[in-house]
Amino acid sequence: MNEERLNRLTEQIIAHGLDGVALMPGPNLLYVSGMHLHLSERPILLFIPADDDPAIIIPTLEAMKARAAGIPEERIFAWSDAEGYAGAFQQACAHLELTDFMLGVEALHMRVLEYQMLQRYAPGLQTAHAEEALSALRSVKDAAEIAAMEKAIAVAERALGRIVPRIKVGLSERQVAAMLTQELLASGADSIAFGPIVAAGPNGALPHATPTDRKLQRGDLLVIDWGVYVDDYPSDLTRTFAVGEIDPELRRIYDTVRLANEAARQAARPGVSGRAVDRVARDVIEDAGYGEYFIHRTGHGLGLEVHEAPDASPTNTKPLAAGNVFTIEPGIYLPDRGGVRIEDNVVVTADGCRTMTSFSRDLITVG
Numbered sequence: 001m002n003e004e005r006l007n008r009l010t011e012q013i014i015a016h017g018l019d020g021v022a023l024m025p026g027p028n029l030l031y032v033s034g035m036h037l038h039l040s041e042r043p044i045l046l047f048i049p050a051d052d053d054p055a056i057i058i059p060t061l062e063a064m065k066a067r068a069a070g071i072p073e074e075r076i077f078a079w080s081d082a083e084g085y086a087g088a089f090q091q092a093c094a095h096l097e098l099t100d101f102m103l104g105v106e107a108l109h110m111r112v113l114e115y116q117m118l119q120r121y122a123p124g125l126q127t128a129h130a131e132e133a134l135s136a137l138r139s140v141k142d143a144a145e146i147a148a149m150e151k152a153i154a155v156a157e158r159a160l161g162r163i164v165p166r167i168k169v170g171l172s173e174r175q176v177a178a179m180l181t182q183e184l185l186a187s188g189a190d191s192i193a194f195g196p197i198v199a200a201g202p203n204g205a206l207p208h209a210t211p212t213d214r215k216l217q218r219g220d221l222l223v224i225d226w227g228v229y230v231d232d233y234p235s236d237l238t239r240t241f242a243v244g245e246i247d248p249e250l251r252r253i254y255d256t257v258r259l260a261n262e263a264a265r266q267a268a269r270p271g272v273s274g275r276a277v278d279r280v281a282r283d284v285i286e287d288a289g290y291g292e293y294f295i296h297r298t299g300h301g302l303g304l305e306v307h308e309a310p311d312a313s314p315t316n317t318k319p320l321a322a323g324n325v326f327t328i329e330p331g332i333y334l335p336d337r338g339g340v341r342i343e344d345n346v347v348v349t350a351d352g353c354r355t356m357t358s359f360s361r362d363l364i365t366v367g
Contacts, residue, residue, distance in 0.1 A: 002032055016128075017128075021105070024111075029046050053072055058088075077092040092121075099122050101122065149234070150356055162183050167222070177195070193228055202336050206339070241365070242364070254340045261281070264278075282298070327343050
């Protein structure tokens with residue numbers, strides 16, 4: 001267990017009026033415990049009380065990880081496939097005295113299965129959303145987290161740089177995505193962060209397009225959104241390319257998005273809200289006459305999850321803090337014609353903002 005992170009989590013638990021939190025397998029559990037556990041048909045639940053040692057319900061086949069993390073043996077409620085998990089829930093609820101307990105849960109992660117088992121064996125248990133407490137815990141990154149993301153960025157940029165010369169007219173979006181995925185893994189990624197978005201021509205007007213068999217054609221804009229995990233942390237980048245000569249208006253929207261990206265990166269600093277950063281990018285695009293075609297927020301937080309707090313959106317009024325890491329990715333999407341997105345990863349510093357990505361933002365022609 002990471003004692004420093006546990007101490008900060010305990011502070012958040014108390015500050016939010018909770019008696020403890022229960023964590024499902026996933027990023028929050030990994031953050032405080034270092035345990036790589038995956039969600040499956042075998043329930044796992046890590047309890048962090050405000051005034052006692054952590055405890056865990058865990059299958060016997062994973063119990064060694066709990067011991068390695070330093071959880072006391074008497075607080076490891078292991079269960080086997082032969083006996084089932086009900087007994088472990090019953091024992092844990094009794095041992096932790098969860099009746100009349102105010103337990104923070106991950107509302108976006110906890111399943112009905114775990115919730116109902118807690119309700120069955122801890123009558124009177126009260127639950128509350130713990131997202132705000134957990135988000136506050138993870139939103140400021142330490143030096144090791146930032147270093148891991150910089151490694152992931154370097155791997156992603158190196159891989160794209162290697163395939164750009166191989167992108168040709170006539171290749172399909174799926175073929176380009178396959179080339180990129182192979183190169184990402186060969187370049188040092190632990191895994192890809194998400195299936196790469198490769199969208200050409202009209203498909204580029206869909207921000208979350210899925211690669212298809214459409215072949216690249218001269219005059220297309222080509223949007224590539226990609227990233228990898230290294231040491232548990234991701235990168236998430238987007239660049240847009242021209243396939244041969246493109247229409248002057250498509251060049252104009254490219255230049256507009258690049259200016260919006262630059263303006264937002266310059267605006268980000270401690271004390272400035274995510275909404276203000278979003279507004280700067282949106283103003284550039286609106287002033288150019290394309291406001292209705294910028295159809296998503298300017299950016300999202302980056303950490304153990306590809307999407308987390310804080311974001312640069314019209315609804316985020318909270319001030320940014322040093323150590324926040326997020327994307328800046330304005331875009332313009334013209335239906336039936338194409339789209340442009342330029343996405344960088346930035347970290348807020350004591351007196352400004354540092355762009356961690358370095359791949360060229362100039363319009364590169366391929367094919």
